[in-house]
Amino acid sequence: MSGETLRYEAAQFLNQFYEEKQYSAIARDNRKKEVEKSIQLTGTYEHTFAELEYGAKLAWRNSNRCIGRLFWDTLVVRDQRHLFTSKDVASSLIEHIDLATNEGRIQPMISIFPAQREKETPVRIWNYQLIRYAGYAQKDGGYIGDPDSLAFTKVCEKAGWEGAGTSFDVLPLVIETKEEGLTYYEVPEASVKEIAIEHPENEALASLGLKWYAVPIVADMKLEIGGLTYPAAPFNGWYMGTEIGARNLADEARYNMLPNVAEAMGIPSKHEADLWRDQAGVELNRAVLYSFHREGVSIVDHHTAAKQFTKFEKQEKQAGRDVTGDWTWLIPPASPAATRIFHSSYDNTWKTPNYYYQERPYE
C-alpha cells in the first residue's frame, strides 16, 4: 500500500474511532498528526491498544457473513504484537484456547500478532482453525476423518506429524515465523474440550461415536484496521448448532452422517420423498444442541441466533448506522425460511475494518 493510501485509510479509521468513542476533536487531530508523522518518517504507524481493540471489534461488526454480530462489543482482544518466535506464539495460542473455552462459558476472543511490514510477514498461522480434525484419503476412495482437512493434513504429515488415524484426530498447530520458518506444536489434550453427541430421547444415536470440539477459532484470515494488516489474528465466537449438525457432520463432502443417523434411529430411508434426510438432519441438530447444553458449553440454535441478529439490526439503526450483510451466508442451512433473515435483503458492501481471506501457503 502506498504511503498516501495508508495515510488515507489511517485517517478514516481514526475519524471513526474518535467519533464512536466520543473523544474530543482535539485529541483526534493530535493523534492524526502523530500518525501522519510516523508514516512520513517510517512508512508505517502503530495502533494504540485502544485503537487495536476497537478496530478488531469493528471488524467483527462489519463481517457481512456473520449472524452473531449482536455481541461485537464483548470481544476480548489480546494484544500479542510483541511475539515473534514460534515457541511464544504457540504458547499464546494454547492460552487463547484455554481462555476462550473458559470451562464451557465460551468467551469471544481474538489474539493479534505482529502486523505485516511491507513484504515481510512476521507470523503466519497455517491452520484454518486452531482446533480441527485431520482427514485421510483411503485406497478405496473413501475417507477417514474430515475431508475438509485433506490438504492440510498432508502438510502436517510431510513434516513428520502422524495422526492416530481416528475420525477425530486433532491437528497440530502449524506456525510460520520469519525467523524460524515452519514449526509444529501439538495442542495439549487437556486444552481441547470436546462434546460427545447424544440424542435427548434416542439412545442409538450415541452408538455412532460422533463428537465435535467446543470452540471454532478461525486462524487463517487477516485483520485489516486503518490500512494496517495483521496476517495472524485468530478469533472465535461460540458455535451455532447448524454449523455442526447441518454442515460439518452432515454434508456429503464432510462427515456425511445423515444416512448413518437415519439407520441408527430407525428412520426409513428408501424413498427421497419420505424426507428422511430432513428428518435425520433435524434429529442430528437436536442432538448437537442437547449435547452442548448437557456439557454446559455455549452454543446457539439458529432461531435464537436469527432473533439476535434482528436485535443487532435494530441496535445499529438506532445508532444511525446501516447494517451490511451477505444473505447467502446469513440464512441458516436448516429451516432458513423459518427465520426473518430469509425474508429480508441485505447490502453486501464490505466495510473496513474487516477480516479477509488470504492466500493459503499450501494447496
Ligand code: ARG
Ligand atoms: N463454520 C465453521 C465450523 O463449522 C466455523 C466458523 C465460525 N463460526 C462461529 N460460530 N464463530 O467450524
